[in-house]
Amino acid sequence: MILLWGVSSDGPLAAAQAALARRGAPVFHVDQRRTAETALDLRLDASGLSGELRVGPDRCALAEIVGVYVRSYGTSTLLDPDADAALVAHATGLEAAIQEFLDVTPAKLVNPAAAMATNGSKPYQAALIARRGFRTPQTLVTTDPAAAAAFRARHGAVIYKSVSGVRSIVSRLTDDDLDRLDDIAWCPTQFQAHVPGRDFRVHVVGERLFTCEIATEADDYRYAHRQDLPVSITEGRLPEAVAERCLRLAADLGLAFAGIDLRRTPDGDWCCFEVNPSPAFTYYESLTGLPIAEAVADLLIAGSPARGPGRSRRKLTAQ
Numbered sequence: 182m183i184l185l186w187g188v189s190s191d192g193p194l195a196a197a198q199a200a201l202a203r204r205g206a207p208v209f210h211v212d213q214r215r216t217a218e219t220a221l222d223l224r225l226d227a228s229g230l231s232g233e234l235r236v237g238p239d240r241c242a243l244a245e246i247v248g249v250y251v252r253s254y255g256t257s258t259l260l261d262p263d264a265d266a267a268l269v270a271h272a273t274g275l276e277a278a279i280q281e282f283l284d285v286t287p288a289k290l291v292n293p294a295a296a297m298a299t300n301g302s303k304p305y306q307a308a309l310i311a312r313r314g315f316r317t318p319q320t321l322v323t324t325d326p327a328a329a330a331a332f333r334a335r336h337g338a339v340i341y342k343s344v345s346g347v348r349s350i351v352s353r354l355t356d357d358d359l360d361r362l363d364d365i366a367w368c369p370t371q372f373q374a375h376v377p378g379r380d381f382r383v384h385v386v387g388e389r390l391f392t393c394e395i396a397t398e399a400d401d402y403r404y405a406h407r408q409d410l411p412v413s414i415t416e417g418r419l420p421e422a423v424a425e426r427c428l429r430l431a432a433d434l435g436l437a438f439a440g441i442d443l444r445r446t447p448d449g450d451w452c453c454f455e456v457n458p459s460p461a462f463t464y465y466e467s468l469t470g471l472p473i474a475e476a477v478a479d480l481l482i483a484g485s486p487a488r489g490p491g492r493s494r495r496k497l498t499a500q
Contacts, residue, residue, distance in 0.1 A: 182245040183481045184234070184288070185210045186279060187252030188259070192463040193474075194252040200478035209234065209241035211279070213259050216272045223282050230285060243282060248289040248481030252459065253279075289437065289484045291477065296435030297458035300346040303371055306455060313430045315443075315453035318373040326362035329354075329372055338375035340400060351401035378446040381417055383424075384462055385431040385439045386476035387483075390424055392417040393465045403464075414468040423451050430456065437480060 183201055187194040189212050201208050211219060215236055222232040223243065234241045256272045264272075283290060299306045307317045321332045322344050333339045333354055341358075343349035354372065380395040380402055394417030399405035405412040419427070423443075430453075431439040440460030444452045462473045 182241060182247065183208045184241065184246045184249040185252070186213070186249065187211075188213050188254065191252050193459075193461055194250065196463050196466070196474035197250050197477045197481070200474040201481065203475075204478055204482065206478065206482050209236075209239070209246075211236060213254060213256075216256075216259070216275060217268060219275055221275060221278045221282065223278060223285075225285055230287070232282075243286065246286060246288045247484035248291070249283060249286065250291045250477065250481055251283070251294075289481060291438045291481060292436050292458050299434055300456065300458050303342075303344050303346075303455060309434065310430065310453045310456065313426055313433060315426065315430070316446075316450055317453060318376050320374075321372045322369055323372070324366050324369050326365060329362050329365060329370070330359065332372050336374035339372050340375055341370055341372050344369050344371040350404050350407075353400045376444050376446060376452045378444040378452070381419070381443040381445065382414075382465055383419065383427050383441040383443060384460060384465065384471075384473050385427055385436070385441060386473065387437055387480045388428065389476050390419070390427060391465075391471040391473050391476070392419050392424075393469055393471070394418075414465060416469045416471060426451075434458070438477060 183206055185194055185198055185208060189195065189210070198208060198210065211234060218237045220235045224231045230244055232243045234243065253276070256269075256276050260269060260272060280294060283294065299309060304320065304322055307320065311317050319336060321328065323329055323332075339354040340351050341354050342351045353375070380397070382393045382395065384391040384393075393414050395402050395412065395414050397405050397410055397412035399408050399410040399412060402412045402414075427441050427443075430441065431437075434456060436456065436458050438458075438460070440457035440462065442454040442457070444454065446452060462477075465471065466473045
């Protein structure tokens with residue numbers, strides 16, 4: 182059994198579910214929009230893992246799950262602001278209980294919460310990336326406007342973006358922005374020396390690589406339309422050494438599935454900006470035809486060896 186956790190309208194989750202259906206794989210979907218109908222009973226003792234998930238009349242034995250694809254959203258982002266207190270308490274408890282199950286299941290997780298957490302701090306993740314031999318941009322994280330101005334004076338072309346795992350638009354720091362620098366006193370901001378070159382998005386799925394080459398003059402190709410600039414995304418190729426480095430990087434981070442953002446500089450060096458632990462791969466798949474969803478389905482079906490007895494031996498119930 183393959184467990185899917187997320188909302189049915191999520192593109193990557195829907196693509197993976199369709200690929201699993203083409204393979205005839207049994208799937209149990211815990212749709213976060215059906216929280217009120219969902220319950221989990223989890224037991225872990227000397228005899229092993231047992232219990233079940235229930236969504237409405239449908240049931241899934243936890244011991245039968247061999248793979249889990251996690252595309253969950255925070256409970257607070259899905260509930261109506263006027264939801265009653267009982268539903269909020271149920272949803273919060275259910276989310277915690279499902280995560281407890283993911284912590285102890287021997288199933289293949291795409292991806293474990295602990296592995297995904299490295300993306301919560303861009304500087305921390307950059308340090309891990311550098312250990313794998315990738316170049317990373319010169320970076321400053323600060324709340325000091327003077328330090329930001331000095332960083333720009335030293336490097337010339339500079340971009341800024343979020344320091345956390347929350348998606349932000351990568352933007353060039355211009356002269357017009359200097360009058361707004363005092364605002365960073367209230368929000369730690371990441372500044373980086375601009376790295377010229379061609380962008381590549383590499384999806385690592387287990388031991389498989391799917392490479393996209395991106396041609397654009399935009400500061401952030403995902404939002405090229407905001408600068409009225411064209412973007413072209415095609416299937417790309419990596420040097421063997423760089424491909425191997427990507428595989429090792431994902432493995433070192435504990436990610437069975439990852440989206441790695443690279444840039445090839447004019448002198449042939451490879452700079453790595455970040456590793457996305459929950460990539461929205463359908464954007465790239467739709468433009469290139471690369472079978473990423475099929476690879477994710479294969480990864481889930483293959484399952485994984487047992488990961489050990491877990492952290493606790495107690496009954497956890499969310500109803």
